[in-house]
Amino acid sequence: MTSYYAGYGDKHPSTIEISTKIYKDADRLIGLTRNTRHPRFLDIGAGSGVFVKAFQERGWEAFGIELSESCVRFARERRNILTISQCPIEAADFPGEFFDIINFWHVIEHVRDPWWIIRKIGDWLKPGGILILGTPNPESPDRLFDRVLNGRYGLGGDHTFGFPKRTLRRMVQAAGLKVLEHRVYGRPRASIRFNDRIHNLLYRLLPYVVAHFQALEARRPL
DSSP: OHHHHTTHHHHSOOOSOOOHHHHHHHHHHHHHSOOOSSOEEEEETOTTSHHHHHHHHTTOEEEEEEOOHHHHHHHHHHSOOOOEEESOGGGOOOOTTOEEEEEEESOGGGOSOHHHHHHHHHHHEEEEEEEEEEEEOTTOHHHHHHHHHHOOOOOBTTBOOOOOHHHHHHHHHHTTOEEEEEEEEOOOOOOOSHHHHHHHHHHHHOGGGGOOEEEEEEEOOO
16 A cells, blocks of 8 residues: 555645645634644645645644655655655554544545554544544445446455445444544536536535535544
8 A cells, every 4th residue: 555655646746835725624623622732733644735734834733644755755845844754554653642633534445454543543632632534435326326337336446445424433433532523425526528517417406416425523532
């Protein structure tokens, strides 16, 4: 898996600008936290460091974990971020009860032992700390139909696991975290291909049918 993502930044080059949406998302997450004297943020799958930089500019001590050598190099050389580690989650070593927010966005479907990693991440959270988790939704009706029709299950390559909504929720709860919000959602596509136009029509009329993603927010109890 490490070698698979080593050149990810070369395939998906970064720009130095940080979008307004990133800053808005960072501010929303900060609003979920309780007052703390030394706020710390971790972005797992940090890419070129946009979230890490946004939190640093808000006065937080911010860290990242990223597999792509080129992304980490960009973060260090172009954004002057020295707190992103190029390593798998399994090799990361942070103290327990260290972070106020951990962003774990569309990474869990790529790991080999998701249950062990959820527990490890949960231990890194301070009491009252927030976990933000995103992953695909394998139960969206159009994906289920595609599996029956074409036998496609979406695993292999870069995705090692899929997580039905109930399974993901139970994993997080079993790690000792309290789920605050858990939703499925879709988003429109920019392409004008026929399949994408059908997708966008369903998104407007029956959004649950194309709810390809899920987002979960959880808190470590005090």
